[in-house]
Amino acid sequence: MEAPVQNFKYVDYLWDDQKAQALEGDEVALLLYRSNILGADLRITNYGGGNTSCKTMEKDPLTGEPTEVMWIKGSGGDIGTLKRSGLAGLYVDRLRNLQNVYRGIEHEDEMVALFNHCIYDLDSKAPSIDTPLHGFLPFKHIDHLHPDALIAIAAAKDSQKITEELWNGEMGWVPWQRPGFDLGLQLEKCLRDNPGIRGIVLGGHGVFTWGDTSYECYMNSLEVIEKASEYLAEHTGKDRPVFGGARVESLNEEARKKQAAALAPVLRGFCSSQQRMIGHFTDDQRVLEFINSHDLDKLAPMGTSCPDHFLRTKIAPLVLDLPADVELSDATAIAEQLAPAFEAYRKNYTDYYENHKHPNSPAIRDTNPVIILWPGVGMFSFAKNKQTARVASEFYINAINVMRGAEAVSEYTSLPLQEAFDIEYWLLEEAKLQRMPKPKTLSGKIALITGGGGGIGRAIANKLADEGACVVLSDLYEERLQEANGDFGRDVSTYAVADVTNEASVSVAFEKSALEFGGVDIVVNCAGLAISKPIEETTQDDWNLLQNVIVRGQFLVSQQGVAIMRKQALGGTPLGGDIVNIASKNGLVSGPNNVGYGTAKAAQQHMSRLLAAELGKDKIRVNVVNPDAVIVGSKIWEGKWAEGRAKAYGVTVDELPAYYAKRTLMNEILYPEDIANAVLAFTNGILSKSTGNILNVDGGVAAAFVR
Template sequence: MGSVSMTVPGDLIARSNALGADPRNTNYAGGNTSAKGEVLDPVTAKPTELLWVKGSGGDLGTLTEAGLAVLRLDRLRALTEVYPGVAREDEMVAAFDYCLHGRGGAAPSIDTAMHGLVDATHVDHLHPDSGIALATAADGPALTRECFGDRVAWVDWRRPGFQLGLDIAAIKKAEPQAIGVILGGHGITAWGDTSSECEQNSLEIIRTAEKFLAERGKPEPFGAVRAGFEPLSEVDRRARAAALAPVIRGLASTDQRQVGHFTDSDAVLDFLAREKLAPLAELGTSCPDHFLRTKIRPLVVDVPATAPLAGVIARLKELHAEYRESYRGYYDRHATADSPAMRGADPAIVLVPGVGMFSFGKDKQTARVAGEFYVNAINVMRGAEAVSTYAPIPESEKFRIEYWALEEAKLKRLPKAKPLAGRIALVTGAGSGIGRAIAERLAAEGACVAVADLNAEAADEVATSIGGPDRAIAVPADVTDADAVADAVAATALAFGGVDLVVNNAGLSISKSLLETTGRDWDLQHDVMAKGSFLVSQAAANAMIAQHLGGDIVYIASKNSVFAGPNNVAYGAAKADQAHQVRLLAAELGEHAIRVNGVNPDGVVRGSGIFAGGWGAQRAAVYGVAEEELGEFYAQRTILKREVLPEHVAAAVFALTGGDLTHTTGLHVPVDAGVAAAFLR
């Protein structure tokens, strides 16, 4: 290939990343960019024009060359000769595959035609809030002329596809002075002869629209603040959000388990306090990227922020039932014989005045992005209402996109969910050793994980290593303190929506004989393991019961809970307490579909925080071996003659919670390589 082929993709990636890095320019995974260039065809050795365009599902801010689709322009443009018309334009997406150049690359998106048919070397299609505000204003065409003159044209709403590409190409040809268009109800498209010119034209449209809205718009487009709907103090709203999160998540998971995200930004709280909240929210979002993630409209709580919590929860349940009925009506009004089945009637966005916004998705990133998109929608509504009246695309058009056959096919291509996808885990003592291994295994199996540990720095390091806030958070927690435990569960609920799976792993040990064991030794070990497990289970069960989704509580007990050994009376007694809590809570919580099980490890030396903290040296002294040989010593006294590692304990936790043992509760699983004296009877 010629040198042009090496520079065009690089320039396109640089432009895409620069535009995508600023949320004012486009939303996450929204929009696409392209560039055209000439290369030598490796078969004919003749110059051939190619189109590099962001493929389906990518994000501009993080786009790499692997995320580009590469097509031959002659074949792409030749599709105009066989285009069967709007009624069959979806067929053209499959035809893009026959225009691809070489192997690899991303799948072409629905917007490929727009980029290929517009006669410009570089094209950007973006979803800036300012552009969509004009695109959704009732008098959008007139406002576009007022804002841009003849430098930017207007295109009436049309569902993305081949015909929209033809429409924009025709406007570009008819209005050579134009640098781009406002797409009614949707976004913007800009072009240029060079990558730099295209980027500057995109930014000119976005920044000019921003300035126009700011200078021409009225100061309070959402109306006056409603008495009683003002934001609560940060402390009060966070406390109320933590209490509401499991309830709301349970309702939002009626059809399919969801992960949640909470937002109480100034933009959200201001919108929720205003007079126009209800009517604007009812209109729903407009840009396809927005409503595909936020659903057609949010659920809005219609009681004051200061209403009693019990009253808010009761009203939430009523509103949720009404929402599901309304969504069913929306589906029935627009579904045809060949429409995909209804995917679920629960809200993706729940707005609670005075508190904030709860957003939901199949995982944390999806939930977070849904919330970000609704903030985009709030900005769009504010801009449109500032200069006009917000007028999104019709409900029927939203349905055509939400239940589009092409969208359904995209969903079916998604990889199979991991076993713990949608589950939220809280692991205590997860800063090291067994707890860390459990947190890492649960996250690897798809769970969101709260890494709880007395050592905040260690917890943060583990959460970061797992993948950061979309997969794991650090929760500093002293399990002996009821308030600290409540705060840890609240932090988990605020981060992910609730809690489904708790592992009581926090522990310590002091190896002393009966005569040497002090009252402080006894209290400390029982406070951490017996009392700590009780407090964590109590707080977690409260959240699980509020969710109505069932749950799992797993105790990391010990072989010593059933085996009597020398010089560990306080430790063994505390572990026996934990072991019996498993039985007691399994009997009590079963009616709520909460399963309680235990794991009894033994001899986990490598990576263990307990052993590193002095227990290893003490036990080595008891058995008369060198501390570095303790793991092998334990292995040799087992039936299997194998050393037990933290990951073996983590595997047992996953076995109990991963979905196969659905009818098992009150069980203790030995992970000790076989200690006959500890066999359960």
């Protein structure tokens, strides 16, 4: 029997009956399907938030007898992308029998280790702290979600009363309690005291819903969320304007983005005082409604209520006391104006830690803000990588939605600071952080690569991204950029069509880098072209084109890159940076029919030495990579350059790779990846005290030896 297609206004009905029928008989597959479509709607739960489970009858491998097994999202997973490998499978009877050894709430953390004694599936992911919350409820299918609408009711001052009246007693209510073994017992008690309920609202936290089948569970979840959403919509703006109405007017979209791009590197510098951070910016209308409002000063310091929110956003944001249309040309003056706010934020966070820590609390973490609000402009978030920064931003938008809804129907309440601290510095949460993989060599760094659509530029971008960098691809040709950008997943890259000979066009690329990631740390000047002609055939247009693209282009890109790197240092920490210029063996070796190209490449090399001498005080390193004859995969060799070089050496175009390889000391053909490896060597920290150098990647051409 086909499931009827449902129409919801506030959530997305994504159940595809044809897909579900193909999974019929495999309850675990249906659990994964349900989880993924629930996680696809950010109004239902955000990345990494919530948990889902199902219970099945399996054959016990030890006794051969049927036994009930619970399949649940493992620790640190995300229901939107959940796969079978991300599940934990546990014996239900063993899990429930843990109640016999439970010593009380002050000892409940010790129960997490005992979950491992309940594992049925030896390939299980580590069971999460939510495991007993699902295990102590008798239902076959259970969803634990963090919908904005439900958390708004859960975080309202009159949460219990609203829950009882809105659902006419069909929903249970449990007051705020940290997730864990004891909360599982409280859910079990709530169900026992209220038989026949369809779900339970967790004060300040979220909701539990269930069903006999995966579909019934899914529908129950959507219906409960829809009802809460309708209730909030009916009350929002009814008695008073949302968030008390607007106090500040937003700049227009173009101006917002200009201001954000100009300030982002300064903010990144402040936020990177303890660890290099990646930024994210949004001027989402929900954000603007909140940050421009009269209630901002009241609500922002209260902080977020749901643990999933503040674990990623910190309790409270930093609100900038800065006019939206402030002149930002004097970055030093702006940084001096902002410094006291960052100092106050760090002190307040330190006081929060010192006033609430326990003897066994983990060491204090980074004291800088994660979320920064700029009324009239938008919201910045800073974290160790782009995904974490973006997700923090999404979670704070969830928090805004919660505050909006709670204020519409009652009064928003946040967690007591001690409760919040006990979640943030929970030893189990610390253990999860310690299990995370170590950062790669370029994690936290941002690289802008000109000529990013070409073979060498693309190889460099791939190499730097593989080592953890965020990359900004710049090129004249959007088709090439789109193709190259497709090499990367979300949160790794962006691109900007830019002409390196045009100052305004170069600015667009750096603004994109600042908006997407917060600034720049590595600039790779790879844009170029090649013209091979004898002097009598070299026109002024040929000469000017080579000088403009290769020399002027390197100057303009380097100039703007340095300006951003210097902005990032205004926060008090010299983050420095790297400029790597892709020149050529031809800048060192005199060859035939090459006056225009060779002169431009020599200018590149000497400009690099001059900049290295000038920028050392800023901890900005400037180095050169000299390729030679990178024919395979290089765009330069697709045109007349190959014909010109073949003519100069008396060989055919097809014979060029072998010709160049034979004249090297190592008899090697060179590839774009070889140049990328050289760029990595200059930027990954191994050569952190080297500047003004030239690294030949030419297979060994004795005439090009620098010394």
